[in-house]
Amino acid sequence: MSQKQPLPLAGIRVVDYSHFLAGPYVGRCLAALGAEVIKVERPGSGDAGRQHAWFVGEDDAYSGYFLQLNMGKRGLSVDMRDPRGKALMRKLVDSADVFVENYRPGALDKLGLGYAELSARNPRLVYCSISAYGHTGPDAHRAGFGLIAEAKSGIMQMVGTPGEPPPLLRISLGDMYTGIHAVAAINAVLLGRTQTGRGQHIDMALYDTLVSMHEYAVQCYTLSGGKELPVQTGHDMPTSTLYGVFRAADGDLVIAAQVDDAWKRFAALVEAHGGPAGFGADTRLHQLTGRNAHRAEILSVVKAWVAGRRVAEVLALLDGIDVPSAKVQRIDEVLADPQIQARGMVVEQEHPVLGTLRLPNLPFRFSGCDTTVTQVAPDLGQHNAAIARELGFSDEEIAAMQADGVLFSKEH
Incomplete structure (x- = not known):
């Protein structure tokens, strides 16, 4: 410049x-x-x-x-x-x-x-x-x-x-x-x-x-009258299903399908590529509150679906339907990333x-x-x-x- x-x-x-x-x-x-x-x-x-x-x-x-x-x-x-x-x-x-x-x-x-x-x-x-x-x-x-x-x-x-x-x-x-x-x-x-x-x-x-920095935890605690305390959740966000880290056959990746429209596209994709029949059409999961309530069920499906594929395949499928996702990269991969360059x-x-x-x-x-x-x-x-x-x-x-x-x- x-x-x-x-x-x-x-x-x-x-x-x-x-x-x-x-x-x-x-x-x-x-x-x-x-x-x-x-x-x-x-x-x-x-x-x-x-x-x-x-x-x-x-x-x-x-x-x-x-x-x-x-x-x-x-x-x-x-x-x-x-x-x-x-x-x-x-x-x-x-x-x-x-x-x-x-x-x-x-x-x-x-x-x-x-x-x-x-x-x-x-x-x-x-x-x-x-x-x-x-x-x-x-x-x-x-x-x-x-x-x-x-x-x-x-x-x-x-x-x-x-x-x-x-x-x-x-x-x-x-x-x-x-x-x-x-x-x-x-x-x-x-x-x-x-x-x-x-x-x-x-x-x-x-x-x-x-x-x-607490964009979430403090206001949840104060506005709930002290009832809502954050806890360790491992690899996903229980209040933002589906938003987390998943293990593929050759590495890890993240998926951010917590927005309703993105979830619908994602669930339909999973069903079309080997997931359970009716997964994409399940209206219980079309709103965030329903997905959070059925989080364990959703995670079992998504974890199995991702585990049977390579990272590149999952990312290509999700890019095709405009659902944000990314590989969990090592530092050498970060430095070689064309976007960073x-x-x-x-x-x-x-x-x-x-x-x-x-x-x-x-x-x-x-x-x-x-x-x-x-x-x-x-x-x-x-x-x-x-x-x-x-x-x-x-x-x-x-x-x-x-x-x-x-x-x-x-x-x-």
Whole structure:
């Protein structure tokens, strides 16, 4: 795509003082949208995400986890314990529009990087905090990760096979969903700042965000007067028959025939291709309430019908009658999927040491600009000197800070 318009956040400077996943993901998104994102890391080991698999390069020197979450950023590594490092950080934040952090509430106050102090210096600053429980409430002081929020939110309890412990979700739902909500909130405050001239403190909690995801469970419980509690249902949805996962002769697939018209087409197809006589004409099953009431009967028919066929055959039959369905794909199949390739959902970057990298793209699509990030994630402290120079430090001051380890990088 040709760049017809500037990227939406061009001219916005972001200080990414975060680690691991939720915060770095916010920074990655803002960089893709055109912001200048400066990744600030502690000297020595840097972001803890650098120690997270998958590792590549000589002596496993590079983390794929870090490369994915920090592409498009500039790298600064500064020792805040030294007064010169603290002065540099203050100048950097004074020049910034956005500050992103995901430490336990109160941790950055001790470094002089809390919202009260930074906003007093820079009233236009949009300060985004991400934590497990938020900055208020009885649990605000507690540490937590996405796993903790997934368990406490009620989401984990709803998935899995009845009678067995819930499975791990295997994707970082809490971090990523909170991260993209933080991106939305940051953009909202940036827009509001054009009217007020002032930023705000955004307080995002993993636990809050996952509770907000309940499009069904909370309202069912509250509106039923506490009678309706979600339970594990295994491989289908008891309140949306037919909607679930089925095993074919050579793999698994999903079928979404829960809408009345789709069900009628599906049931007629099953009957026409070896299913029970009268299955398609059974008016008991033509409305959702009837299908839910006869769920066990329906599942026994559909499971047997699918099990005798290969995945490709079932999908072809269902495509022919416009009933949504899909194979349960492995990651290698996802990456080879022509739809994913056509949508540019795998980005290729040229790394100076590792060569060509293939990493997941972000799903932003704009008519006037391309948000694909080609700039690889920075080495630890890669842009120290350039950033310090932009902030007004002389070459002599920069050299002294490099020699003393205040500015830390591989070269110094």
